[in-house]
Every structure is written in C-alpha cells, then in structure tokens.
Amino acid sequence: MxxxxxxxxxxxxxxxxxxxxxxxxxxxxxxxxxxxxxxxxxxxxxxxxxxxxxxxxxxxxxxxxxxxxxxxxxxxxxxxxxxxxxxxxxxxxxxxxxxxxxxxxxxxxxxxxxxxxxxxxxxxxxxxxxxxxxxxxxxxxxxxxxxxxxxxxxxxxxxxxxxxxxxxxxxxxxxxxxxxxxxxxxxxxxxxxxxxxxxxxxxxxxxxxxxxxxxxxxxxxxxEATDDLVFWPKAEFDQLVERWPALTETYGADWDEHRARLERELVRRSGPDLVLVPGTVAGLEAAGDPADPQTRASYVSNSTEHINWPPERNAPCWCGSGIKYKKCCLPRSRG
The missing domain is CATH 1.25.40 (Serine Threonine Protein Phosphatase 5, Tetratricopeptide repeat)
Structure with a gap:
C-alpha cells in the first residue's frame, strides 16, 4: 500500500x-x-x-x-x-x-x-x-x-x-x-x-x-540523490568529465562504471514508474554551477525528458548501446 x-x-x-x-x-x-x-x-x-x-x-x-x-x-x-x-x-x-x-x-x-x-x-x-x-x-x-x-x-x-x-x-x-x-x-x-x-x-x-x-x-x-538518476550518454559523459573531472566521484570514473552505478541504484529502488533523466552538458551548464548539488537537482527537476526503466529483457538497453538489455546493463546490477 x-x-x-x-x-x-x-x-x-x-x-x-x-x-x-x-x-x-x-x-x-x-x-x-x-x-x-x-x-x-x-x-x-x-x-x-x-x-x-x-x-x-x-x-x-x-x-x-x-x-x-x-x-x-x-x-x-x-x-x-x-x-x-x-x-x-x-x-x-x-x-x-x-x-x-x-x-x-x-x-x-x-x-x-x-x-x-x-x-x-x-x-x-x-x-x-x-x-x-x-x-x-x-x-x-x-x-x-x-x-x-x-x-x-x-x-x-x-x-x-x-x-x-x-x-x-x-x-x-x-x-x-x-x-x-x-x-x-x-x-x-x-x-x-x-x-x-x-x-x-x-x-x-x-x-x-x-x-x-x-x-x-x-x-x-x-x-545529491537526484544525481543517482541522471544518465549521461557516452558522448555527453566524455565531455562532462573532461570539463569537470571532479564529477567522476558523482557519476563514475568511466562510462561503464556510470551505467553500472545507475543500474544498481535502479534495482535498489525497484519500484513502479522509475525513470532516468538524460543529461546534456549544455543543459547542465545553463542551469548554473555544475559542481553545486543544488544546480544539478534543479536541472533534473526541470527536465522534461526521461527514459523509462526497466526495459524488457530482450528490448534494446536503456543506455542506448543498441544491445539487448539482458546482455548489456542488466548484468551490471550484479557487479
């Protein structure tokens, strides 16, 4: 209930x-x-x-x-x-x-x-x-x-x-x-x-x-909790950590770690209507200081885009890799 x-x-x-x-x-x-x-x-x-x-x-x-x-x-x-x-x-x-x-x-x-x-x-x-x-x-x-x-x-x-x-x-x-x-x-x-x-x-x-x-x-x-549900596509992630290296502590040292963190967090929450917010460097920068958790929270709360989770096991993975979910990010939750 x-x-x-x-x-x-x-x-x-x-x-x-x-x-x-x-x-x-x-x-x-x-x-x-x-x-x-x-x-x-x-x-x-x-x-x-x-x-x-x-x-x-x-x-x-x-x-x-x-x-x-x-x-x-x-x-x-x-x-x-x-x-x-x-x-x-x-x-x-x-x-x-x-x-x-x-x-x-x-x-x-x-x-x-x-x-x-x-x-x-x-x-x-x-x-x-x-x-x-x-x-x-x-x-x-x-x-x-x-x-x-x-x-x-x-x-x-x-x-x-x-x-x-x-x-x-x-x-x-x-x-x-x-x-x-x-x-x-x-x-x-x-x-x-x-x-x-x-x-x-x-x-x-x-x-x-x-x-x-x-x-x-x-x-x-x-x-800080909103950071757990922001997904950075590969190109955006690479640009993000190049411009603000300190954010690797928040989002992961590389894209694989970033996706693994997200998958584990989503599995931990495992409730209906879970969504990921796709991030863009330009959008985050426009929101204010990216190093400030409040800026990142505002960016997420004002976003109108989202990615539903979880996909079907045989559907394309939510990360956009083109690989089936069961062979891409699903196993990352067990890492």
Missing part, C-alpha cells in the same frame, strides 16, 4: 488478511483515513485482535491504538476510548514510548469528550517522558493543545529543555543530530510558543538555527 488508497476489502465488510504483520499495520496507518469506510477498518482491526489474526500477538496494543485513532478522527469518541483502554490493557506492564503515546491519546480523547480533569490526570505522569523519548514532546504537546492547555505545554517543554541543557556538557549543539532529544524539545516548544504569540527567546533562536541547518542538510541530501 505504501501510503496509497487502502484496498477495498479493508473497509467494505471483508476481514483483513490473516496474520497481520507490523508492516501491514504501518501501511494501514498510512491509508486508513482515505478508505471508503475508515470505521470499518477500525472495527476489522479490533476483530483481528480478538480473533488472534496478528502475526505477532504483541502487536495487539499497536492495532488497538490505530483503531482508536481512526475512531477519534471520525468523532466516535466512545469507541475510541474503548479501543485505547483495551490497548493499554494489552500493553500490560510495558513502560515505553508506545505506552506513553497511548496514554497521551487517551487524554486527547478525554479532552474531546469534555472530561478535562481526567485528561489532565492522565497527562501529569507523562511529564517525565518528555526527556526520555524523542517522540514524546510531540504527542504530549498535541494532547495538551487539544485540551486548550497550550500554556501548560509551554511550561512543561521549557522545564524539559532546561533540564536537558543543565545535564548537557560542552557547547550548545550545532546540528539536530548533535542536539539529539533536545532538538525535538526545542522544536515543539518553539512551535507552541509561536501559536501563543510569544516573542523569541534564546531557546527559540537555537530551535530556528537547528531547524535551518537540518533543512539545508536535507536539501543537500535530496539534491
């Missing part, structure tokens, strides 16, 4: 497949709200738990939380509450992030149901997990925000940030990776303070700095 519409049987009265795996549940999470009958999906998940149709019985809590989230999204709060309470029973004595997330979900549902005192009582014991799990700042903050407790969320997050900073040795973090869990705390705190209209303080400045560096790093990674 991979984020696409959930198959019809998942919401039309037909039971989910037997032996649902963790991967199946993750895919259903991505697709359930787009199903024709999301509540039917939730009911089928509960049925799968009751009938023992989970590949791993320990996934019962996960399946029931998913059912609760679906029911909550459709304002079926009584059902959502039943499902999440069953999830907590299924988790039993576990004390980890999924359990804390389920308790935050229960609080969120209680807030929506107007049972505010119970919701706050559910969340209070979760305050310590803010400094234990990377995803805790998000699910605790969301629950408090749903209950109109944004100021309380700010207070808790500020305390957690200061606690982590007090325990941290050395200078302030210079990247999201370096910051670790602190980054997630700063990020959520910055967002909730923006909602409240707060003026920036030192923690907000640090949050913005780390978010900017993370965004730039992700952009560089995305730009």
């Amino acid at each position: 991979n984020g696409k519409s959930i198959p019809a049987e998942y919401g039309c009265g037909v039971a989910l497949k037997a032996d649902l795996t963790s991967t199946d549940l993750a895919e259903i999470r991505q697709s359930a709200l787009g199903a024709a009958d999301p509540l039917g999906v939730a009911a089928e998940l509960v049925s799968a738990v009751d009938a023992g149709r989970l590949s791993d019985p320990d996934d019962a809590g996960l399946a029931l939380v998913l059912a609760a989230e679906i029911a909550e999204s459709r304002s079926k709060l009584d059902a959502a509450l039943r499902y999440v309470e069953r999830a907590l029973d299924a988790y039993d004595k576990r004390d980890d992030s999924p359990v804390a997330a389920a308790r935050a979900l229960r609080a969120r549902i209680l807030f929506r149901a107007g049972r505010e005192d119970e919701a706050v009582a559910e969340l209070e014991p979760l305050r310590p997990v803010l400094t234990q799990y990377p995803d805790a700042p998000a699910y605790v903050t969301v629950a408090l925000a749903v209950g109109g407790r944004a100021r309380l969320a700010e207070e808790w997050l500020t305390g957690a940030v200061e606690e982590v900073l007090a325990e941290r040795e050395g200078p302030a973090p210079t990247s999201a990776e370096d910051a670790g869990l602190l980054f997630f705390l700063l990020q959520q705190r910055h967002r909730i303070r923006h909602t409240l209209g707060r003026s920036h303080d030192a923690h907000d400045v640090l949050a913005e700095r780390l978010e900017t560096k993370l965004a730039n790093a992700n952009a560089r990674t995305a730009a």
Whole structure:
C-alpha cells in the first residue's frame, strides 16, 4: 500500500488478511483515513485482535491504538476510548514510548469528550517522558493543545529543555543530530510558543538555527540523490568529465562504471514508474554551477525528458548501446 488508497476489502465488510504483520499495520496507518469506510477498518482491526489474526500477538496494543485513532478522527469518541483502554490493557506492564503515546491519546480523547480533569490526570505522569523519548514532546504537546492547555505545554517543554541543557556538557549543539532529544524539545516548544504569540527567546533562536541547518542538510541530501538518476550518454559523459573531472566521484570514473552505478541504484529502488533523466552538458551548464548539488537537482527537476526503466529483457538497453538489455546493463546490477 505504501501510503496509497487502502484496498477495498479493508473497509467494505471483508476481514483483513490473516496474520497481520507490523508492516501491514504501518501501511494501514498510512491509508486508513482515505478508505471508503475508515470505521470499518477500525472495527476489522479490533476483530483481528480478538480473533488472534496478528502475526505477532504483541502487536495487539499497536492495532488497538490505530483503531482508536481512526475512531477519534471520525468523532466516535466512545469507541475510541474503548479501543485505547483495551490497548493499554494489552500493553500490560510495558513502560515505553508506545505506552506513553497511548496514554497521551487517551487524554486527547478525554479532552474531546469534555472530561478535562481526567485528561489532565492522565497527562501529569507523562511529564517525565518528555526527556526520555524523542517522540514524546510531540504527542504530549498535541494532547495538551487539544485540551486548550497550550500554556501548560509551554511550561512543561521549557522545564524539559532546561533540564536537558543543565545535564548537557560542552557547547550548545550545532546540528539536530548533535542536539539529539533536545532538538525535538526545542522544536515543539518553539512551535507552541509561536501559536501563543510569544516573542523569541534564546531557546527559540537555537530551535530556528537547528531547524535551518537540518533543512539545508536535507536539501543537500535530496539534491545529491537526484544525481543517482541522471544518465549521461557516452558522448555527453566524455565531455562532462573532461570539463569537470571532479564529477567522476558523482557519476563514475568511466562510462561503464556510470551505467553500472545507475543500474544498481535502479534495482535498489525497484519500484513502479522509475525513470532516468538524460543529461546534456549544455543543459547542465545553463542551469548554473555544475559542481553545486543544488544546480544539478534543479536541472533534473526541470527536465522534461526521461527514459523509462526497466526495459524488457530482450528490448534494446536503456543506455542506448543498441544491445539487448539482458546482455548489456542488466548484468551490471550484479557487479
């Protein structure tokens, strides 16, 4: 499924497949709200738990939380509450992030149901997990925000940030990776303070700095990934490496290595609708500095030409050699 519409049987009265795996549940999470009958999906998940149709019985809590989230999204709060309470029973004595997330979900549902005192009582014991799990700042903050407790969320997050900073040795973090869990705390705190209209303080400045560096790093990674799908025909490749020799590190030392790299990358991705973008030296040069990954990414994204992959085994190879695919680039993926 991979984020696409959930198959019809998942919401039309037909039971989910037997032996649902963790991967199946993750895919259903991505697709359930787009199903024709999301509540039917939730009911089928509960049925799968009751009938023992989970590949791993320990996934019962996960399946029931998913059912609760679906029911909550459709304002079926009584059902959502039943499902999440069953999830907590299924988790039993576990004390980890999924359990804390389920308790935050229960609080969120209680807030929506107007049972505010119970919701706050559910969340209070979760305050310590803010400094234990990377995803805790998000699910605790969301629950408090749903209950109109944004100021309380700010207070808790500020305390957690200061606690982590007090325990941290050395200078302030210079990247999201370096910051670790602190980054997630700063990020959520910055967002909730923006909602409240707060003026920036030192923690907000640090949050913005780390978010900017993370965004730039992700952009560089995305730009570099596009290089994996640019194909340089033989004449263009020879001209490319003659003019910019450093690009052999990106595209290969020679044309054979270039084709082998592409074939291996395409096989690794191996999904439908994969295409290669044919490159030209003139086009790349017109886009800007060829040494800049952002220039190459822009060149690829603006290209209107493509080569479909894979060809049939007996069809001419995608590289334009004129040789059958099975005798040309197909074997290169095994190199």
